[in-house]
Amino acid sequence: MQIELLSNSINIKKYLKELGVESGGVGIMSAKAAQYTIYIRDLHVGGANILKQDALSVGADLAVPRGTVVAKTPHVDCILIATLKQLELLSKKELLQPFGLKDAAKKFQEILKIKKPKDVEVMGVINANDDSFFSESRFCEGSAIEAIERMIAEGAHIIDIGGVSSAPNSAYVDKYEELRRVKPILDAIQAEKLYDKVKFSIDSYEPAVISYALDSGFKMVNDITGLADKEVCRLCASYDAAAVIMHMQKTPQTMQEKPEYEHILSDIYSFFEQRIKEAKAMGVKDIVLDVGIGFGKTPEHNLMLIKHHEHFLTLGKPLLIGASRKSIIDKISSSLPKDRLGGTIALHLEAVRNGASIIRVHDVREHIQALKIQQALNDI
Structure with a gap:
């Protein structure tokens, strides 16, 4: 006789079927597992x-x-x-x-009723500014198109383009300067019809910038203010664009000044419930939720949100996670942004295991590889 201790994360239905258990028994026993x-x-x-x-x-x-x-x-x-x-x-x-x-x-x-997503989309990051916290994500018009083409070849499903840094204490940029930064990239995307190859997202909360992006073939609005501006809601509804509702406490300039919550999971859940209701009332149909890693959270808050990501699946919306190269990794394992890829992948894979279906990343190829390995493990 041989006895083997199996992992609690195995595909139990697969094992029971291979064992020859009757179909009714597979359902009963997998429910017990x-x-x-x-x-x-x-x-x-x-x-x-x-x-x-x-x-x-x-x-x-x-x-x-x-x-x-x-x-x-x-x-x-x-x-x-x-x-x-x-x-x-x-x-x-x-x-x-x-x-x-x-x-x-x-x-x-x-x-x-929670069903964890089987498929995960990788969202590549393009920053059209010179003050994003990770310097290798900064691009101007020509290099941005090259980076977009490379991300598409590497397997990106979505590419997120923004012209303003939202890192803690970042400088305020008005809508005119923001549009000036992203316009050449948006024009090139439209001219070359790159939107036929991949879905594009605009990382902005300025209606003028969002409108220009949607006119350029973009299909998603990534709003760090969580649709605080009703005009952004109206734009998403009129263009039938997906809206990413992100949670942020305070503003980028003040968000890391002693962030506090009564109960972080419940507090953010209530925020999402309210914003979803408002967005739906204004005609927004396609909604994605982002807990906002690093946006008014301590390292412990961030880890709690990733560890218990599944909690937000009862809202019935896809979950986006964006922890790529963020300072939470530095707080745990001292490192500069350029050295945080390993920590990034660890955080993102944990979020995916707990229900995330979109991961916003600076490193597309490495995440595509990591997801394939994770899926192979899940299938065993």
Whole structure:
């Protein structure tokens, strides 16, 4: 007899089918293999005690603070640990319970509907300025077109072009200067019909710049202000362009001045809910979400957002991650931007594992290779 310990991240359905398990059994057993860890904040103590008993009754468990059973405090935080099958059962049982458990049950059902994306798009970065934090991403008209052609050959799915640095403490640039910087590149893209080869995104929140880009064949607007300007919403809707809603605390000039959150996952989730609602009301159909790595976050905030990226999938929108060569890597492993490729790939692959479907990168070829290896591992 031989016994082998298998990874928890295996393709369990593949193994069960190869074992010869009946089709019905494959579904049942794979549901038992999938496990959820759900943090519930500010639950009524009565609801916590009910959920604890219901969880135990189906084989799951609820971690609660000491004193919960005697209602020491009116509300508690707790952690539910359950398999897919157990969560399915609880999502039905709690619909009949008081103390806010009906709302919890609906959230459990949203979580059960999460489908991690199978395909990942790589978005290459072109900066038409001279102050972007990573000097090798800065291009003028001629070199920009060469870089675009190279990224296309390397396998880029989207190319994001911007004329203003959004690094911490970056200088303010007015819309006229921004348009002056990007216009030659946009004109060349249109003249050579490069938009037939790859999707283009404009990294801007200035309506005049965005309008010019959309007229030049661009199909995506990457807005670091999260569609704060309603005119940007109107442009996305009228051109049927995808809108990237990014979260940023404060402005690029002030965002790293002691960034604070009550609960970062919930705070950013609420921000997205509001902006999605507003965008939809104005006719924006195609929405992508970006948690904004480095935009008003500490290194710990950034790691939390990447580690728990899956939390945002219940919003039903694709997730974009952009950690390429950012200072979070320097905080963990002291390095200059030019030496942060390894850290970049590590962060991006973790985000993809947790649900990201677009990664914004300076290094297209290396990310395409890394994604192929990750996919091969996922298939085993």
